[in-house]
Amino acid sequence: MSLVPPNIAALTPYVPGKPIEEVEREYGISHVAKLASNENALGPSPRAVAAAREACGKAHLYPDGSAYVLRRALAEKLRVSPEEVVLGHGSNELIELLVRTFICPGEEVLTSAQTFVCYRLAAQAHGCACVEAPMKDRAYDLDAIAARLSPRTKLVFLANPDNPTGTWFGAAALERFLARVPPSVLVVLDEAYVEFADAPGFLDGVEVYRRHPNVVALRTFSKAYGLAGLRIGYGVASPEVVGWLDRVRAPFNTSLVAQEAAVAALADAAHLEASLALARAGRPFLAEGLAALGGQVLPSQANFVFVDFPGRNGGQDFEALLRRGVVVRPMAGYGFPSAQRITVGLRAENEKCLAAVREVLGK
Numbered sequence: 001m002s003l004v005p006p007n008i009a010a011l012t013p014y015v016p017g018k019p020i021e022e023v024e025r026e027y028g029i030s031h032v033a034k035l036a037s038n039e040n041a042l043g044p045s046p047r048a049v050a051a052a053r054e055a056c057g058k059a060h061l062y063p064d065g066s067a068y069v070l071r072r073a074l075a076e077k078l079r080v081s082p083e084e085v086v087l088g089h090g091s092n093e094l095i096e097l098l099v100r101t102f103i104c105p106g107e108e109v110l111t112s113a114q115t116f117v118c119y120r121l122a123a124q125a126h127g128c129a130c131v132e133a134p135m136k137d138r139a140y141d142l143d144a145i146a147a148r149l150s151p152r153t154k155l156v157f158l159a160n161p162d163n164p165t166g167t168w169f170g171a172a173a174l175e176r177f178l179a180r181v182p183p184s185v186l187v188v189l190d191e192a193y194v195e196f197a198d199a200p201g202f203l204d205g206v207e208v209y210r211r212h213p214n215v216v217a218l219r220t221f222s223k224a225y226g227l228a229g230l231r232i233g234y235g236v237a238s239p240e241v242v243g244w245l246d247r248v249r250a251p252f253n254t255s256l257v258a259q260e261a262a263v264a265a266l267a268d269a270a271h272l273e274a275s276l277a278l279a280r281a282g283r284p285f286l287a288e289g290l291a292a293l294g295g296q297v298l299p300s301q302a303n304f305v306f307v308d309f310p311g312r313n314g315g316q317d318f319e320a321l322l323r324r325g326v327v328v329r330p331m332a333g334y335g336f337p338s339a340q341r342i343t344v345g346l347r348a349e350n351e352k353c354l355a356a357v358r359e360v361l362g363k
């Protein structure tokens with residue numbers, strides 16, 4: 001008899017970006033540029049670090065399970081009520097929580113193929129089907145997703161901008177899509193990278209939620225706010241949806257340190273602006289540099305670029321870049337065997353990355 005049910009036995013573990021220490025140990029190198037996990041190259045806000053330090057002095061206490069202060073701060077910023085805000089141990093926890101809370105036996109998750117893998121992993125861990133519509137031109141095809149809506153569909157996950165491609169869809173396309181979705185189906189707009197977007201009129205999931213109460217907007221402190229290591233993210237949804245999620249989540253799912261750091265990070269507009277400016281300037285720098293080396297670069301609104309070098313072995317290129325102290329994310333696991341996803345880093349890191357790519361390509 002198997003120790004675990006078949007859906008658990010079929011799980012393949014999530015493969016994270018290689019930690020810097022591991023690369024340095026394995027390859028005997030130092031000064032590694034980690035451009036693999038879409039973290040904030042500037043680091044956390046100094047104000048968030050100070051708040052986290054101070055919070056450590058209260059580490060013997062349980063956190064406020066309702067995260068009163070942080071929920072109020074987010075509600076005020078987003079012009080919603082605190083009852084419309086739910087917090088998670090990273091937005092990743094909220095993805096899993098949505099599946100566990102709302103999927104009844106026989107119901108399905110629906111998303112795009114080749115998108116953020118955690119939607120499928122969450123569905124699989126829960127033992128429900130994850131239906132995936134093919135991409136079109138390496139971007140979400142909302143018509144193809146809509147065509148796969150069925151009476152069994154309960155949750156739709158849409159990443160905007162998408163990870164790993166960085167591509168995005170607009171407000172008009174989403175409205176057409178939502179018109180085809182029954183109100184009993186929850187549509188999750190995963191906006192982990194939305195702060196980095198600067199295309200005019202870029203879709204705002206919280207605004208969409210105001211018009212469509214079956215929409216859930218997910219955001220995170222891991223990217224633009226530089227707090228990935230503290231694990232804190234949030235969702236904006238109807239009080240009913242938030243109420244159910246709050247019942248299912250662990251009572252103290254976000255730590256006291258993370259809550260207080262997040263409040264301080266929200267108040268540090270200057271650090272956020274600097275983080276966004278860095279990513280928005282580095283994005284075209286990397287994209288143009290990679291294109292000049294023959295890469296096919298997708299348009300991106302996130303803090304990373306997706307580049308394909310058709311005909312090359314992406315796994316070998318990844319290894320060759322590692323040996324040169326540059327950690328990127330190979331895309332074979334997403335069905336893009338010759339592509340890499342590269343996080344926008346500091347200017348010197350971006351330059352180091354381009355120099356390493358040039359060397360690996362023998363140019």
Ligand SMILES: Cc1ncc(COP(=O)(O)O)c(C=O)c1O
Nearest residue numbers: 090091092116163192220222233
């Ligand atoms: C699209 C997307 N959603 C959600 C997450 C989860 O982020 P976190 O759990 O750190 O908030 C990520 C992280 O890479 C992501 O790329």
